Amino acid sequence: MASVTGLEGIIAAETELSLVDGEKGYLVYRGYEAKKLALNKSFEEVAYLLWHGELPTEEILVNFRAQWSAHRSLSEILKAAINLLPLECDMMSVLRTAISFLGTESVKEAAWPPQYESVLAYTALVPTIIAYKYRQSLGLQPIEPNPELDHVANYLYMLTGTVPQPVHVKVLTAYFVLAMEHGMNASTFSGRVVLSTQSDIASALCASIGAMKGPLHGGAPSEVLHMLDEIGNKDRAETWLIEQLESGNRLMGFGHRIYKTSDPRAEALRQIMTELASEDPWFDLAIHVEKLAVDLLAVYKPGRKLYVNVEFYAAAVMRAIALPKSLFTPSFTASRMVGWTAHLLEQASCNRIFRPQSVYIGEMPADLQQP
Ligand code: ACO
Secondary structure, three states: OOOOOOOOOOOOOOOEEEEEEOOOOOOEOOEEEEHHHHOOOOHHHHHHEEEEOOOOHHHHHHHHHHHHOOOOOOOHHHHHHHHHOOOOOOOHHHHHHHHHHHHHHOOOOOOOOOOHHHHHHHHHHHHHHHHHHHHOOOOOOOOOOOOOHHHHHHHHHHHHHOOOHHHHHHHHHHHHHHHOOOOHHHHHHHHHHOOOOOOOOOHHHHHHHHHHHHHOOOOHHHHHHHHHHHHHOOHHHHHHHHHHHHHOOOOOEOOOOOOOOOOHHHHHHHHHHHHHHOHHHHHHHHHHHHHHHHHHHHOOOOOOOOOHHHHHHHHHHHHOOOOOHHHHHHHHHHHHHHHHHHHHHHHHHOOOOOOOOOOOOOOOOOOOOOO
């Protein structure tokens, strides 16, 4: 029987983009603590940091916003391609198909190395694709992008048709910044593997989206929403959690492969939600459940170091701004596009094809020696 490692603990690349320290609970983007960036910087500023290695000056930021937002509109041919997809097609499949289609539109561009202009175009287009298909699925007219609004505000605007409240933009920006980049996770690794063959950026992004779609990776925080809805109120919380743990079920939004302490992304989202939604009874319940769950997990799973993860408070953020569950993973993707593309540029700058080995555990022909 093969021992399945899932490449746990294997170093696949050196990166200047981010540090995920699971013991100390640090998440660092290019020398800055992600938690602080999420609370103080715009999505554009942090995207610029990841792509260019430094925060933009005011003047650079103005030009960068204009350059990036100029790529937001869907071409008629891309709209026609999306229109061919069934209305009930899940959004991650829509995104994968649309990016693949975009790869055929830009076929004349040099496939290698990936171009920065393509990075801007793909990352700008993803929120528009999501909003276009989402409104179509509801029988609503699409809303054209608004160049006056920043990346996150424009996303909410294109979904709803109204300019969002600043508080909603602030909280979603914090989540988007925290979800933007996270080391060598499965979707980032998939994209880097494809690009390492000197394949094109669209093919690499399709691989990343495919990996993100799986429930073990981009699995939406919708399960957390479901859990808290089922608990319903503080009085029921302890009994409900104990029942789950005694039945051998996992508590959604707790535990992480890397973090053996509180996930810093969850900490930051809790802080911002405390400032913005302290009166909300659902959020009050979430805080109560987190405290109880961490104590109970220490008793029922001693030594496992199970703490809250980003999904728990991502659910609170998405619920607070009324995003439907079907958009949780696509919204995560819209943000992670920045991290993926930063990794693709980095991979191209020091490329060597990925080619790990496997251990053969099958039969050998009788006349050959065992390896
Ligand atoms: N609730 C109860 N027990 C748990 C939980 C949990 N949330 N997470 C892990 N455990 C227990 C396991 O039952 C196991 O116990 P055992 O040794 O007695 O069998 C032990 O802790 C180790 O579990 P593993 O599955 O080996 O831990 P791994 O590091 O592989 O899993 C994972 C990490 C998948 C996130 C896990 O903690 C989990 O399933 N959490 C719940 C789902 C969730 O919140 N997912 C979002 C993660 S954040 C993100 O992906 C962006």
